[in-house]
Amino acid sequence: MSPKENKKVSAAVRILHQKRDASARAVHLMVKNDSLITYESGILGQAAIKKFFIATFLERKIMSTKTSFKRIALVAASALAIAGFSAVPSANATLTAPLIIDSTTSTVLTPTAPGGLAIAFGTATSATQPGFSFTAGVITNSVATVTVPAGSAVSIGLNSAVAFLATDDIVCSADGVAVVQINAAAARASGLLVIPAGVLATAGTKAISCTASDAVTPRPSLTVTMSLVVTALAAPSVTSTVFLGSGNGAGPATTDTLTPNGSRTVAAANSGFLSVTIRDTDNAITSNFTKVSATITDGPGYLVPDRAATSTASGCGTSGVRTASSTAAQVAGAVTHFTICADGTSGKSTIKIELQDSATPKITTTIATKTFEFFGSVSKLEIINPVGKIGLASGSGAQVLATAGVYTTSGNAYTNRAASTDVPAFIVKATDSSGRGVGNLTLGSTSSDSTVAATATCAGDDGTATFNSGGSGFYNCFWTTPANGKSGAKADLTVRIANPADTTGLTFLTAVLPVTLGGVIAKQTMALDSASYSAGAAAKLTVTSVDASGNPAADGQAVFGADATSNKQQGGALPTAAASFTVGGTFSTSANGFFAPAVSGDWSVLATGGDAAGASLSATATVEGDQSSSLALDAANAATDAANNAYDEAQNATQAASDALAAVSELAAQVTSLIAMVKKLTAAVAKMAKKK
Known part of the structure; x- marks a missing residue:
């Protein structure tokens, strides 16, 4: 038997022990004729005939009493080795599981x-x-x-x-x-x-x-x-977001405020804030940066680092820094804030936000630049976009004109303009001496005749609603009419605020809105802005509404009971009932809201009125032929003129030819006569010659 056939050694045991020790030989060194160690006399006989050394047999004889125990230990070790883990056995019993x-x-x-x-x-x-x-x-x-x-x-x-x-x-x-x-x-x-x-x-x-x-x-x-x-972590990226907000404690901001501004007055209350979120090149929020900083590079104000996940209210003091920063270790969840504070000066400030990465060498990148305005004391009020100047004269009690098309007992739902139909009766704009919008004001009102108009209520526009009026510095207002108001009655509605320039507090800044009362729609007329149109020309439709007294109907009433239609396909869209309301007693489409049909002929726009009876309304005009028809007619007329001119020229040529033929005939006759005379003379001369 060759040595290769005589011995087999477990690879697992070799890995664990690096050599074949007595335990390895006891368990794994086996003769081919008998793989068990039970028959010791037989094995001794094999040793006697030199199949292996007698010392090996004696070694195994000494260990025979511990064989089973050791096998269990080493099989467990082998299992760990096969699983890819190492085990170091000792003289004590091993754990029975991996x-x-x-x-x-x-x-x-x-x-x-x-x-x-x-x-x-x-x-x-x-x-x-x-x-x-x-x-x-x-x-x-x-x-x-x-x-x-x-x-x-x-x-x-x-x-x-x-x-x-x-x-x-x-x-x-x-x-x-x-x-x-x-x-x-x-x-x-x-x-x-x-x-x-x-x-x-x-x-x-x-x-x-x-x-x-x-x-x-x-x-x-x-x-x-x-x-x-x-x-390695992904590097921070310029896709990091910075949003600018106004107010004392909010956020985190997810969009920029429409008109980010605040009072220049030094106070603990915040004027505004920056919400900064650091993102990596995979657009995931990350803390893999060294620091983020904000610096006022131009204009008034100072900054305070606010490392909370939301902007902390009243974070301003009487002093601060022009550059504030936060390290990655200070930022909670990689989202941080910077508080914007007033220093007593009005004006526009430019704020630069920078990010320093964690690479070596460190690189600083500008991730955003924002502007913030500090406004001064209010110095002027003005009324803009007054779409609700005619209140409803009603015997049913007080009414609120809060939005076009809606009368209600509460106008609060319309001050923030969440929907396209949330249109305030009028808007007040408040500015300082430099023309900057002034927010956070409380406006009051008075009326020259309480039987026409009661008080007005105004709320600051925060700029967050989709249909906002312009943001900070703009105030959405509504006003109420009293019970039993009379159509045609007039009054002045005054919005006011104490003049901050008057230390006595006795004078006010004011804005006046003349208002009147009108009834529900009783009669309407509808007309187009022209009696005739070229094909495809822009058209404008106007509806005039009056109440039973002949006065302009109250604002905000639906002009149509159903959408307007046309007897010919017009260009663009005709006005709809849902979006057509009275303002000042009339309704008009925009200058290019719709266009005349492309087909010539009589054109009619039809509608159902907004009065209680739903009277039929119509407006008519004539559409002239389209431009291509006019061009074709001009071309035909030109061709006719050319044909007539050609005929005249032909006639002239024919006459000329006739005249030329007559002249030639006359000349031929004259020549014939002259020939005859020459012949006579020739004959006469010949006779005379003979006589000589």
Whole structure:
């Protein structure tokens, strides 16, 4: 029997021990004729005939009483080796089950600044954390490799298939740095192995090792290893967002305020704020930066860093800085704020927001530039867009003219203009001496005749509604009419505020709106703006509405009972009932709202009126032929003229030819006569010659 056939050695044992010791030979060195060690006399006989050394037989004889025990230990060690883990046996009994790093309890924590607190994300099996993944080990539910972004903290379950003893200790390290040492009583809880973010701050492959041992109960230590791959974080990006808001504590802002401004008066209350969210090149929120800063590069004001996730109210004092910054470690969740404060000066400020990355060397990038205005004291009020100057004369009690087309007992729903139909009766604009809009005012009102108009109510436009009036400095207003108001009655409605320039407080800044009363629609007329149109020309439609007294009907009433129609297909759209209301007793379409038909002939626009009876309305005009027809007619007329001219020329040529023929005939006759005379003369001369 050759040596190769005579001996077989387990590869697993060779890996663990690097050589064949007595235990290896006891378990794995076997003769081909008998693979068991039961028949000792037979084996001794084989030794006697030199099939193997007699010393080997004696060695095995000495160990025969411990063979079964050792086999169990070494088979367990072999199983670990096959699974990719290492085990170091001792003279004591080994654990009866493998130690594994468990994927079912693994957790990755979101990246934070080094030394910061980690936030639990979820189990490893969900693998939803960006940049996180793992590969399974040979043993069921075990982890062989985990990949996480740099700066993450990682929590990994460490478990055994059988319960640890209460006296067992477990020591783990990451790249040789001890990260946890814990009694096994807590080892069964998920997240036993916690690797802090500081250990995983840089990219690379980290060797993770955990060893279970027990100094009280004699048992061998058992070690398990895995690889932790740390990937570099994506760089911060200019896609980071910065939004500008007004007001004392709010946010985070998700859009810029329409008119970002605040009072110049020094106070604890914030004038405004910046909401800054740092994102990386993958557009994910990140803390992979060194600091973010805001600087007022021009204009008044100062800044205060506010590192909360929402803007903190009353963050201003009497002094501050022109440049404020926050480091990544100070920013909660990579979202931070900067408070904008007044310094007593009005004017427009320019604020630059910069981001410094964590690379080497560090690069600073401007991610946004914003403007903010500090307004002074109000110096002027003016009324703009008064679409509700004619209130409803009604015997049914007080009415509120709050929005075009709607009368109600409360106008508050229309001050913020959430819908397109939420149109205030009028708007007040408040400005300072430099023409800047002034917000946060409380406006009052008076009426010259309370039997015509009661009080007006105005609310500041915050600029956030889709159909806002312009934002800070604009105030949406409505007014009420009294019970039993009379059509045609008039009054002056005055909006006012105490004049801040008057220290006595006795004078007011005012804006006056003349108002009147009108009844419901009783009669209407409708007309187009021209009696005739070229094909496709712009047209305008006007409807005039009066009440039973002949006065202009109250504002805000529906002009049509149904949408307007046309007997020919017009261009554009005719007015609809839902969007057509009386303003000053009339309704008119825009200058280019619709166009005359392309077909010539009589044109009629038809509608049902907005009066109680729903009377029929019509407006008529004539549409002339289109331009192509006119051009064709002109071309035909020109062709006719050319033909007539050609005929005349032909006639002239014929006459000329006739005249020429007559002249030739006359000339021929004359020539014939002359020839005859010459002949006579010739004959006469001949006779005379003969006589001589």
